[in-house]
Structure formats: C-alpha cells, structure tokens
Amino acid sequence: MEKFVISGGNKLYGKLTANSAKNSILPLIAASIICEGVTEIENCPKIKDVIIMCEILRKIGGKAEFSGDKLILDTTDVFSWELPTDLTGEIRASLFIVGALLSRFGYALMQFPGGCKIGERPVDIHIDGLRCMGATVTCSDELVFNGKNLKSQTVTLRFPSVGATENLIMSAVKLKGKTVIKNCAKEPEIVDLQNYLNMRGAKISGAGKDVIEIEGVDKLSSKKVSFTPSIDRIEVGTLLLSASAVGGELEFDGEMVKNSYSLMKIFENNACKIYNNNGNIYNIEFKRRSLGFGKVVTGPYPDFPTDLQPQLVACACAHTGLTAVEEKVFPERFSYTEQLQLMGANIDLYKNLCLVEGGNLHGESVVAGDLRGGASLVIAGLVADGETQVKNVGHIDRGYYKLEEKLTRLGAKIRRERY
Numbered sequence: 001m002e003k004f005v006i007s008g009g010n011k012l013y014g015k016l017t018a019n020s021a022k023n024s025i026l027p028l029i030a031a032s033i034i035c036e037g038v039t040e041i042e043n044c045p046k047i048k049d050v051i052i053m054c055e056i057l058r059k060i061g062g063k064a065e066f067s068g069d070k071l072i073l074d075t076t077d078v079f080s081w082e083l084p085t086d087l088t089g090e091i092r093a094s095l096f097i098v099g100a101l102l103s104r105f106g107y108a109l110m111q112f113p114g115g116c117k118i119g120e121r122p123v124d125i126h127i128d129g130l131r132c133m134g135a136t137v138t139c140s141d142e143l144v145f146n147g148k149n150l151k152s153q154t155v156t157l158r159f160p161s162v163g164a165t166e167n168l169i170m171s172a173v174k175l176k177g178k179t180v181i182k183n184c185a186k187e188p189e190i191v192d193l194q195n196y197l198n199m200r201g202a203k204i205s206g207a208g209k210d211v212i213e214i215e216g217v218d219k220l221s222s223k224k225v226s227f228t229p230s231i232d233r234i235e236v237g238t239l240l241l242s243a244s245a246v247g248g249e250l251e252f253d254g255e256m257v258k259n260s261y262s263l264m265k266i267f268e269n270n271a272c273k274i275y276n277n278n279g280n281i282y283n284i285e286f287k288r289r290s291l292g293f294g295k296v297v298t299g300p301y302p303d304f305p306t307d308l309q310p311q312l313v314a315c316a317c318a319h320t321g322l323t324a325v326e327e328k329v330f331p332e333r334f335s336y337t338e339q340l341q342l343m344g345a346n347i348d349l350y351k352n353l354c355l356v357e358g359g360n361l362h363g364e365s366v367v368a369g370d371l372r373g374g375a376s377l378v379i380a381g382l383v384a385d386g387e388t389q390v391k392n393v394g395h396i397d398r399g400y401y402k403l404e405e406k407l408t409r410l411g412a413k414i415r416r417e418r419y
C-alpha cells in the first residue's frame, strides 16, 4: 500500500495543469465500442479507473494501449456482450458500457457495477429509461438486458443522472427515428460524448441543455478519430481549492475553468483576487485567512459539483468563518469528515448538511476511504501544522494522475511512500 506524507504550510505558486476529464474518458471508452474502429483519446491520464475500463474492453475483445498520454483504442474485434465479473464490480462506469453493447449487439450482461463508496448508487434510472425504449431487463445477481426491440422514444428522467443520460444516448444512436431525452444531465462530459459520436456520424443535438435529441443513423463511421476531451474540471477545482486553503497564486488559461462557473463564483465572493494577465491567461491570488464560504449547495451541473464537495469542506476548515454545505446529489457523502475531525476540524453533520467552522488543523495519520474524500485529506494536509500521512492513496489514484507531482511543482511538500 502507499501513502502520501505531507508537510503542511507551503503556499502554492505557478501554472495550473490538468488532464482530460476522467468522467468524459470513461463513457468515451464505452462509446468507442459502437464504432468498430480506432479512437485516440488525447491528454489521457493513466489513472486507475481508466486502466480498469481499458481492461474490461480488452476482456471483450477490444485493444487499448497508451502512447505517451494518448490512449489508443481499437474496438474492431469486440466480440462479447458479457462484461467480466471481476472488473465490473470495481467501477461505476462499467454500467455505461451497457448502452454501447445494446447498440452493437442488442444484448448486454453484467454484475452490479461498483464505484466509490459515497452512499446509495442505484441503477433504476438507467433501467427505467431502457425499458421505456423497449428493452427487457432482468435484475437478480446480475443485470441482463435484451435490446433487440429497442425503439426511438421520448424518455423523461426522474433525475438528471449523468450515467443514465450517457447510456440512453449510446443506446439510441442507431435506432430508426428520433429519440428525445428530457430532464437529461447537462454536464460538460455529456457534451464531449455528443461531440465524439457526432464526429463518427451520429446526429445528436442538445447536449448541455435540458433536452437531448438523437436522430438515428444506420451506421457510425469506423474511420480513425482523434478526440481531445474537455479538461478535468474536478482536478482543476481540487488544485484551486488546495491553493485557496493554503494561500498562494495560480496562473491558468481561461479555457481551463470554462466549466467551473460555480466554483469561480465562490472565489470571486471570497476575497480572492482574479486578474487578467494577458489575453486568455488569468491569475488568481489566494489569501490564506479569508471568510468562510457561506452556504454552498451541490447539485447537477451547472450547480456546485458533488465531486468537489469534500475538497471544499477541507478548504473551509482552513479559513476562518462559517461554511454550510448542503449535499443534494449523494446525501451521505460525508464519511471523510471523521478523518478531518481527527486533524482538528470543527465539523457538524445534520442529515445532508455539513457545518464547518474554520480553525487550525494539525498533522495526523488519516486514511482515504474514497476518491474525492481522499483528495480532501490531502488538502487538509497541505494546510495542517506539522506532518500528515494520508494512507490508502489507491483511492486517490483512481481519479488523479500523480497528484503529488502536480502539487510538488506548485511548491507543496508532499511525497509518496510505501507502507
């Protein structure tokens, strides 16, 4: 096992860098299955979730290999619609392959998907949507989908689920007629999926808005496609919140934060100085001790992302003043707060509300229990007096590629060690 050893107190200075978004890459790997050809994904991090998704693809006949930071997929020889039992339980995104398999073969079979332990993660919105389009689904120990009778349809989601929206788009691209998905998710990662499939000849419109329309096409092109997904807004947010917690100044291209409106708004209201440096290059100057963040409510995009909630809470622990966070996407996503409390954080939980009164944190030995919760412990370690050890960094590696190196380049004192 590995841990991060962090000496707190160093301010962060320098240029913000980030990889393509994990949550774009995972559905893109799934979507490549529909296309029966080569797809290159640029600026792709070698993170654990991507590696597992590639392994699933290989087990059903596809090829996946890295050339530098380019991921090259070849799905020409995918032969199976049955996902490998051992791997599907490890990541939630295995579920997103179902739509692609239905599009290519008409069938899909898998165990229940895994993923971060951040509360209940049911699959009913996926199943209801597919049933509405004519699929037969049986759920016992495994999920079996028969999509031979899928028809284009209007589907209204009871909640704008990101994965369900992606699954339904992939199921619908080759159906005759027009499929309409109402109350769909609007995340930038859905826009990436639309853009990729449209490069392949699909006719999808509306991604990023409440309603997506998919005009079915007979076939997608199998010609090689090179695609650059949007920058990982959660990675960018984690680095900005790290600097906000400890202080310093970061420089970034405006493109990098174009999908981070809700976070930038919080910074604008929080005694940070954001100034245009040159063209589209900005600087953001953080003062270590400013006000708390007031009330922040997580929600589907464009609201504040649940995937930055733990990092925001850690950052709030470092600022004086009060912050109240209401978690509306995964109401139980607060298990990491116990570890922050060991470091001296003043946190109260009431149902899906988290109240933080900022103060001093001290170094401690803590354990990451999930991906973003783990990132919040790293932020706390960057601020804390003395040395912090964050154990079980495998969780953090699921979504951040060499986080310790990116932070070190910005001036943090953090190293990886075996234990």
Ligand code: UD1
Pocket (backbone or CB within 6 Å): 022, 023, 024, 026, 092, 093, 120, 121, 122, 123, 124, 125, 126, 127, 159, 160, 161, 162, 163, 164, 185, 306, 307, 329, 330, 331
């Ligand atoms: C995706 C992201 C994840 C992010 C989440 C919310 C990927 C790989 N993961 O996960 O990082 O935290 O969006 O932004 O893209 N729900 C149901 N039934 C369902 C599906 C979801 O009740 O069938 C509920 C979930 O329990 C949760 C909410 O809907 O409360 C949102 O989940 P969803 O948007 O589906 O998240 P994922 O696609 O799994």
